[in-house]
Amino acid sequence: MNSIFKPKLFSILREGYSKHQLQKDVMAGIIVGIVALPLAIAFAIASGVSPERGIITAIIAGFLISFLGGSRVQIGGPTGAFVVIVFGVIEQYGIEGLIISTFLAGLMLVAFGLLRLGTIIKFIPHPLIVGFTSGIAIIIFSTQIKEFFGLGLTDVPSAFIPKWGAYFTSLGSMNIYAILISVLTVAITIFSKKLFKKIPGSFIAIVLMTVAAIFFKLPVNTIGSIYGDLPTTINLSLPTINLGSLAQYIAPAFTIALLGAIESLLSAVVADGMIGGNHRSNTELIAQGFGNMASAIFGGIPATGAIARTATNVKNGGRTPVAGIVHAITLLLIVVFFGKWAAQIPLACLAGILVVVAYNMSEWRSFYSILKGSKYDVLVLLTTFFLTVLVDLTVAIQIGMVLAALLFMQRMASTSNIIAADADMDALEDYSDLPKDIEVYEIKGPFFFAAAQKYRETLKNFGKTNTVLILRMRHVPFIDSSGIHNFRETVKYLKARNVKIILSGVQPEVKKELAKTRIDFLIGRNNICDNYIEAKAKALKGL
DSSP states (O other): OTTTOOOHHHHHHHHOOOHHHHHHHHHHHHHHHHHHHHHHHHHHHHTTSOHHHHHHHHHHHHHHHHHHOSOSSOOEEOOGGGHHHHHHHHHHHHHHHHHHHHHHHHHHHHHHHHTTOGGGGGGSOHHHHHHHHHHHHHHHHHHTHHHHHTOOOSOOOSSHHHHHHHHHHTGGGOOHHHHHHHHHHHHHHHHGGGTOSSSOHHHHHHHHHHHHHHHTTOOOOBHHHHHOOOOSSOOOOOOOOOGGGGGGGHHHHHHHHHHHHHHHHHHHHHHHHHHTOOOOHHHHHHHHHHHHHHHHHTTOOOOEEOHHHHHHHHHTTOOSHHHHHHHHHHHHHHHHHHHHHHTTOBHHHHHHHHHHHHHHHSOHHHHHHHHTSOHHHHHHHHHHHHHHHHTOHHHHHHHHHHHHHHHHHHHHHHHOEEEEGGGOTTOOSOOTTSOTTEEEEEEESOBOHHHHHHHHHHHHTTTSSOSEEEEEEEEOOOBOHHHHHHHHHHHHHHHHTTOEEEEESOOHHHHHHHHHTTHHHHHOGGGEESSHHHHHHHHHHHO
């Protein structure tokens, strides 16, 4: 357990922690806490829950992810990636179903870490990640159109195409004041960084737009007018759990856990590049798990590592988990002392902030780059993207992973081949002096199920005019159970026709599999040679 779960905070404190670094971490944590406030509220509202649930998530999960995490600078909390999932879970199972799913997802994340699945990110194809991330960005953007333009819609369809249909039919109800607030929020968020390096643009926009809405008494929706005042306390929120219906939450919980693992490890990798560090991936997954379980217990929503807030932490001098802990404490103090003022924030302002978030999430440069690449990557990218937007993120990830795996196997099978060695123009050995009774074939590529049948058909055509087959296997890195089955049947077929089989250059892992399945005994252990010269001598001797 100690080798799997090693929180960075404890390691840093044992190594020594200077007062100078404490000051930098505290300042970075305060700034990140200010940045996190509007994002936590905006992500909660976009997800279909009340704003305080986003703040609770940022405080509870954010604290635990930093306190127990495997990254020096990771900032945890609600993110845009979860908006689609949370909205869908609430629509199908209600808020209690979301809390149960989030808690189960936390358990799964802890299990991922304990099972040492921290390298999971290496097995998720880049086109798939870009596909669903870009799809999520489009969905977030589409959910903000109502508040961005101040449309008078009372019931917005959840499906993508009907949603936009409703928007177009309601254009006559646009609120010019909401549009003005939204546009100014986008402009301030983007361009204020040129004037204010330390103060986040989203926070400046919220302060200015809220003051303007109050001072000029603008007729726009605010957090308070729609959701009421924000609570200034945090309480336990335990749902009623029916064990008989618990199984229905496994699928959404797994989607939350998988996306949380991907996003947190991606964020940790990005952070490593910024500070020249190395995160502990299994520890990070366990911390994410505890963070999500605690968030659920207090009525929060799913949390993961937030790339933008983590980058803000690094840029402002944060270098230890103390900054993340301070970020959570800062949010708590803001809620306790200034919560009533947060209720005056115009929803159009939050919509403007989320439009900027959606643009930053879109990864349109990566999207365009992949479109110019391999047709296989393009297929995975577009399939995942359109399924995310038009169907469901869970379906998109499942089908995207299966499609990527099938295409990978197809490409591996197409590069795997078996050829007569005298046709191999790159061969260093001279095959011209072999008697006509001896034939040399070479297998190139893995002997796995996608290529095994092709190998079997080729080898079965052998033996009509030859009596000795030298099979070179130096370029076979592994053989799976299907390969073993087909190889055994082929060896039996050839031996029944009095063909002597000699293997050359068998890799250690392949040789181990042949021994475990007794194929080496079927061929004859003396007929498995280390190299071609030895195999050739054995073949000539047997004639």
